[in-house]
Amino acid sequence: MPRGKLWRGFCAIKELFKKSATQSQPDSVGSEQEPSKRREDSRPRPTRSPKVSVKKQPNPSPNSPSKDLESDPSGLLPPSQSSAPDRGNSGHASNNPRPLGNSFTDTLQHTATIPFSKDSAHNPYLINTGQGQVSQRVDCHIIPVYDGKEPREPHECKVDWVGSNYFPSVDDTALHLLRDSHNVPETTQLYRKSGRCRLINDNTHQVEDSRIVENGRQWAEEIPKMVAAHLYQNIYDKFHLEMRLEYSALSINAVKGERYATTVQKVVNGKLVTNWEDDEYIPHRDLDQIYSEGTIKNLIDTDQSLDKLSLTADERVEFVDKINLNASRLLAICIHIDMPLACLYQLVKKDYKDEDLPLSRKKQHCPCTEYEVKFKNFMKWQAAFVAHIFVNDKGGPKHKLLPDDVILPITYDKKRRSLGKGAFGEVYKIYIHSDHHYFSSYRDAPFALKRFFQYSRTQEDFGKEEKVLSALAEFPHDHITPHLASWTQKGIFYVLFPCAEMNLHEFLRMYPPRDLDTEFVKWLLGQLRGLADGVRHIHNLGPSRLAPEPQSLSPPGLRVQRRRSGYHHDIKPKNILVFAKDKVGDGDTKITDFIFKISDFGAAKINIILSKSGEMSYRSEALSAGDPAYCPPDYNLVGVTSRPYDIWSLGCVFLEVLVWTFDLRGNELVDTFALERVQGSGSRDVVGHSSAFWHRNDRNKIVLKSTVVKRLEQLRTHGEKQVIFKHVVRNIGKMLTIPPSERVTAAEVYNVLDAAYMQAEYDVRKQPDIYQQDMDWYRQVASSPTTVHDGGSRRPSIDQRSFGSFHARENEEPGFPQSRPRSLSSSNHRSGKGKTSLERGISTTNSDLLQLSPVDTQNLPPRQNHSRSPSIISVSHHDDPHATEQRIYDAAHNDLQEPFPPVGSHSDPVGREDFMTLPFLSRRRTGDSQSI
Numbered sequence: 001m002p003r004g005k006l007w008r009g010f011c012a013i014k015e016l017f018k019k020s021a022t023q024s025q026p027d028s029v030g031s032e033q034e035p036s037k038r039r040e041d042s043r044p045r046p047t048r049s050p051k052v053s054v055k056k057q058p059n060p061s062p063n064s065p066s067k068d069l070e071s072d073p074s075g076l077l078p079p080s081q082s083s084a085p086d087r088g089n090s091g092h093a094s095n096n097p098r099p100l101g102n103s104f105t106d107t108l109q110h111t112a113t114i115p116f117s118k119d120s121a122h123n124p125y126l127i128n129t130g131q132g133q134v135s136q137r138v139d140c141h142i143i144p145v146y147d148g149k150e151p152r153e154p155h156e157c158k159v160d161w162v163g164s165n166y167f168p169s170v171d172d173t174a175l176h177l178l179r180d181s182h183n184v185p186e187t188t189q190l191y192r193k194s195g196r197c198r199l200i201n202d203n204t205h206q207v208e209d210s211r212i213v214e215n216g217r218q219w220a221e222e223i224p225k226m227v228a229a230h231l232y233q234n235i236y237d238k239f240h241l242e243m244r245l246e247y248s249a250l251s252i253n254a255v256k257g258e259r260y261a262t263t264v265q266k267v268v269n270g271k272l273v274t275n276w277e278d279d280e281y282i283p284h285r286d287l288d289q290i291y292s293e294g295t296i297k298n299l300i301d302t303d304q305s306l307d308k309l310s311l312t313a314d315e316r317v318e319f320v321d322k323i324n325l326n327a328s329r330l331l332a333i334c335i336h337i338d339m340p341l342a343c344l345y346q347l348v349k350k351d352y353k354d355e356d357l358p359l360s361r362k363k364q365h366c367p368c369t370e371y372e373v374k375f376k377n378f379m380k381w382q383a384a385f386v387a388h389i390f391v392n393d394k395g396g397p398k399h400k401l402l403p404d405d406v407i408l409p410i411t412y413d414k415k416r417r418s419l420g421k422g423a424f425g426e427v428y429k430i431y432i433h434s435d436h437h438y439f440s441s442y443r444d445a446p447f448a449l450k451r452f453f454q455y456s457r458t459q460e461d462f463g464k465e466e467k468v469l470s471a472l473a474e475f476p477h478d479h480i481t482p483h484l485a486s487w488t489q490k491g492i493f494y495v496l497f498p499c500a501e502m503n504l505h506e507f508l509r510m511y512p513p514r515d516l517d518t519e520f521v522k523w524l525l526g527q528l529r530g531l532a533d534g535v536r537h538i539h540n541l542g543p544s545r546l547a548p549e550p551q552s553l554s555p556p557g558l559r560v561q562r563r564r565s566g567y568h569h570d571i572k573p574k575n576i577l578v579f580a581k582d583k584v585g586d587g588d589t590k591i592t593d594f595i596f597k598i599s600d601f602g603a604a605k606i607n608i609i610l611s612k613s614g615e616m617s618y619r620s621e622a623l624s625a626g627d628p629a630y631c632p633p634d635y636n637l638v639g640v641t642s643r644p645y646d647i648w649s650l651g652c653v654f655l656e657v658l659v660w661t662f663d664l665r666g667n668e669l670v671d672t673f674a675l676e677r678v679q680g681s682g683s684r685d686v687v688g689h690s691s692a693f694w695h696r697n698d699r700n701k702i703v704l705k706s707t708v709v710k711r712l713e714q715l716r717t718h719g720e721k722q723v724i725f726k727h728v729v730r731n732i733g734k735m736l737t738i739p740p741s742e743r744v745t746a747a748e749v750y751n752v753l754d755a756a757y758m759q760a761e762y763d764v765r766k767q768p769d770i771y772q773q774d775m776d777w778y779r780q781v782a783s784s785p786t787t788v789h790d791g792g793s794r795r796p797s798i799d800q801r802s803f804g805s806f807h808a809r810e811n812e813e814p815g816f817p818q819s820r821p822r823s824l825s826s827s828n829h830r831s832g833k834g835k836t837s838l839e840r841g842i843s844t845t846n847s848d849l850l851q852l853s854p855v856d857t858q859n860l861p862p863r864q865n866h867s868r869s870p871s872i873i874s875v876s877h878h879d880d881p882h883a884t885e886q887r888i889y890d891a892a893h894n895d896l897q898e899p900f901p902p903v904g905s906h907s908d909p910v911g912r913e914d915f916m917t918l919p920f921l922s923r924r925r926t927g928d929s930q931s932i
């Protein structure tokens with residue numbers, strides 16, 4: 001869902017919310033519990049002010065030192081009660097209904113009568129949208145965590161999701177629950193280490209959203225967004241929020257006869273953590289907690305060296321204030337190394353602050369000669385107090401050059417340190433201390449860290465990958481692995497990613513395929529569609545050929561045009577990572593909980609090609625070093641390679657996924673398909689291409705290997721009774737077109753899969769087990785735009801061509817694993833009457849046969865010239881942010897030949913709305929096949 005739309009929708013609610021009449025403030029958290037729950041919960045209720053009003057927030061527990069977090073200097077907290085937006089005055093729907101439209105508020109109006117929560121009928125806390133009501137009180141489960149221990153059952157209550165800041169109440173409740181369940185004495189200070197809010201759909205039991213919510217400001221910002229997003233998408237589904245708050249304990253108890261500074265030192269030592277390089281550091285939240293205002297004052301008051309300075313009372317107060325404000329880290333280091341605070345006083349006087357840490361070793365910083373020896377210790381320990389904090393840079397991660405002595409709060413995963421090695425580096429499973437990153441609401445989640453090898457070309461290799469990742473970070477995509485950070489330290493390059501469960505290569509070997517039930521079919525098509533969209537996204541990065549960059553960007557005097565083309569060039573199962581969706585509970589992850597994401601942009605390029613005007617081609621200059629098995633014959637055919645390269649590789653991946661889906665692998669332990677490709681290589685094969693999907697046959701022609709054609713045929717047989725799969729298989733055939741210029745584009749692949757997905761949604765709605773049964777009915781409701789354009793003059797798809805040619809010439813290899821149709825009653829047998837387009841394609845006309853022939857390297861067909869129909873394309877310009885998102889209409893000004901249609905648009909003049917309404921049935925009646 002577009003974020004803008006969502007936000008506009010949410011703003012609409014707020015706007016309406018403001019207009020409604022006022023109503024009383026809700027009681028404290030849990031006040032609206034159902035009676036049964038109230039009875040069950042016999043634990044003592046947390047002591048809190050009886051009315052939690054927005055104006056006067058309840059005081060968090062006296063021991064909760066989170067005042068700083070609660071304060072809202074940004075002013076983002078909702079206004080106080082007096083200025084709070086008006087609420088619905090009556091809690092009843094308005095008698096003044098407006099006609100339904102498309103807006104978010106209309107959607108809400110539409111659902112006004114739907115019980116939003118069990119008690120909404122009697123709920124006075126309803127947001128009056130003008131036409132209907134939505135409850136502002138939602139169910140919330142509070143899970144307080146202490147020492148890594150969670151309660152067996154969450155505490156259930158109700159919270160206000162819009163208009164008032166409930167965070168202090170939630171925090172207060174969690175703290176009281178903790179003290180009760182863990183018997184934490186009142187003298188022990190509990191403080192919040194992290195907070196996470198998940199929105200869980202009660203109907204689907206899926207986690208819809210998960211965000212960091214650990215203070216009032218984040219509550220006010222994030223909770224309304226989460227709830228509004230849910231309402232916008234699933235207004236009929238009940239949901240609840242789950243607040244997980246993690247706490248730690250701290251007590252600085254003065255010991256008789258011990259210096260206060262020594263007591264504080266001991267507390268700090270107890271919190272020290274060791275990182276991956278055996279360096280010790282103190283997590284920054286612990287440090288903040290220890291060095292509270294009280295501790296700072298006590299330390300200064302009890303330091304004897306300051307007495308010698310004969311400070312006035314005002315000077316002392318000023319010193320304490322400065323330390324509180326911006327020098328608590330400097331104080332902490334001094335206390336840790338037993339440095340007299342008189343030295344710190346001089347440092348602060350010279351305007352040293354925490355932000356200057358770590359102090360450079362090149363400069364002499366010590367302000368007093370008598371402390372120079374001790375100051376060496378200061379320099380040694382300073383890094384432990386300012387371990388690196390990973391933050392989310394605005395506009396995507398920015399590469400950082402970290403000084404050698406900066407401590408990274410990283411630890412290796414004990415079980416599986418290395419996730420694998422690539423050509424450029426090794427990938428490790430690591431953890432970042434939860435106080436030191438904001439990358440995920442799961443603070444303890446693992447990450448994958450790629451450490452580049454050190455050799456002469458490292459900088460170049462890293463720079464290339466980093467550049468592509470940065471370009472992608474500006475435009476994130478659900479099916480592309482994002483990078484979270486990158487840095488260089490001690491001459492080594494690092495890139496940080498979220499950690500996947502495995503890669504697709506491992507997944508296909510580890511998981512047996514499932515029956516083609518509703519959930520699985522939709523998941524499978526969703527993943528294939530997502531990957532196609534990911535490739536389309538990469539290909540879209542950079543101005544299209546139709547959009548020459550402004551002339552001013554070219555070097556003056558040079559008739560040069562700069563263009564970009566994005567490509568990946570190393571798509572293969574090992575470079576598609578499999579991530580697990582966030583789930584409720586600890587059960588096993590189901591296949592359908594996995595998400596496929598493209599990764600490894602080592603060979604990719606958001607390429608700027610400089611060429612003489614008019615000399616542009618759709619290709620880059622040289623062959624990338626992709627995996628030979630998934631490499632197309634392009635370079636051998638035309639000596640160059642570009643975006644069609646990715647389509648071929650993706651076609652190979654899709655074929656492997658479908659071979660797995662229909663269990664055509666033969667033997668699960670050995671990759672039979674890969675083995676057959678090696679065995680089926682022609683004598684003229686280029687070394688290293690033996691497991692590729694193509695080869696040069698005895699007549700020196702580049703063709704698909706017969707095992708590939710055989711698999712496509714087997715899949716086609718399966719697809720006969722499960723029509724959407726027929727389309728998917730045909731699509732793969734088109735992706736494996738030998739001449740690159742005739743290969744389908746990523747947009748076209750996406751369209752076919754999108755239509756297949758829509759069709760599947762329709763099919764399973766009509767008959768949930770449709771793909772496990774022989775189909776006794778079929779009505780096609782969705783098809784990609786290209787089908788429409790086919791009309792009567794469509795040319796045969798590549799599967800027809802390759803099947804035709806291979807049937808005629810290369811059907812000689814025996815020993816393919818027997819296909820096992822799923823739940824199909826020997827569907828492979830068909831009479832001539834029920835022939836498919838594929839079969840008809842085999843005995844086709846002469847002109848078709850011309851295209852059916854495998855490609856003759858010496859006699860390549862001319863490149864296809866696509867029509868230049870009007871199209872809207874988006875241009876991304878990463879060197880010049882001002883030019884980003886420039887929209888260019890029409891190709892009218894473009895004098896260049898367009899070898900393939902602009903990505904994301906169709907050369908087909910028929911729009912998407914039209915194709916949905918076209919009479920497919922009548923075409924079926926005429927017996928016309930529906931090749932895509």
Ligand SMILES: Nc1ncnc2c1ncn2[C@@H]1O[C@H](COP(=O)(O)OP(=O)(O)OP(=O)(O)O)[C@@H](O)[C@H]1O
Nearest residue numbers: 419420421422423427448497498499500503600602
């Ligand atoms: N984010 C990640 N989570 C989990 N595993 C990963 C992640 N990124 C990479 N890996 C694994 O680490 C291994 C090495 O990855 P890398 O991208 O460096 O090289 P590669 O793709 O195997 O080889 P090459 O870069 O030479 O093509 C791969 O097996 C990959 O599955």
